[in-house]
Amino acid sequence: MAGTETKKQTKIVEGTFGGHYKVSAKTVQFENLIKYGVSKDKAIIxxxxxxxxxxxxxxxxxxxPEGEVTDSEIELIRSHLETVLAPGIxxxxxxxxxxxxxNLDTTNLKLKECCQLFKTRSRPNKMSQFIDILYQLAYFHGIDQxxxxxxxxxxxxLNIRATEMRQAAFAARKMVESDEPDSSGEVDGEN
Structure with missing residues (x-):
């Protein structure tokens, strides 16, 4: 029985992440990767x-959640990735x-499950940075009620206080508004 359970809990991390490694499907903890014989540098990545x-x-x-991702959204994601990705990527x-x-197919994804997955895989000190970029992305996309x-x-x-959420929303809105052209067609701060 134990062998069957292990097979069901195994997945392959491949391609983009630098090779094929079998790891626990429950979590990809650093210590578990080392147990599976992955080098320390590869395990970090x-x-x-x-x-x-x-x-x-x-x-x-x-x-x-549906539709096309715009080029400006991709550029914001690319910029954010530059600040959060580990060296070696x-x-x-x-x-x-x-x-x-x-290209992510969002048809079967549920918000609560995605939040729980992010919460288990992310470091607590990254939450406010994540909320900041999430609000920026939302304001670029167009935020509605x-x-x-x-x-x-x-x-x-994610257990984030409402005041912290409001502060992130306010800061993101100000940032996006400051990047929008004024009536003369110039972006704030440009002459």
């Missing part, structure tokens, strides 16, 4: 890739993350 995948999945479900692997975000309710749910599922 795979563990980090698992966290980034969960982050991108949640971003996509919240902000672009190649440009090809970064492009793999972008392709994952762009329905999406504001979704953000309230995200805050509850």
């Amino acid at each position: 795979i563990h980090h890739a698992d966290e980034v995948e969960a982050m991108l999945r949640l971003m996509r479900v919240v902000v672009v 190649t440009a090809e692997q970064k492009d793999g993350f972008i392709d994952y975000f762009r 329905k999406m504001q309710i979704v953000f309230q749910d995200v805050g509850q599922f």
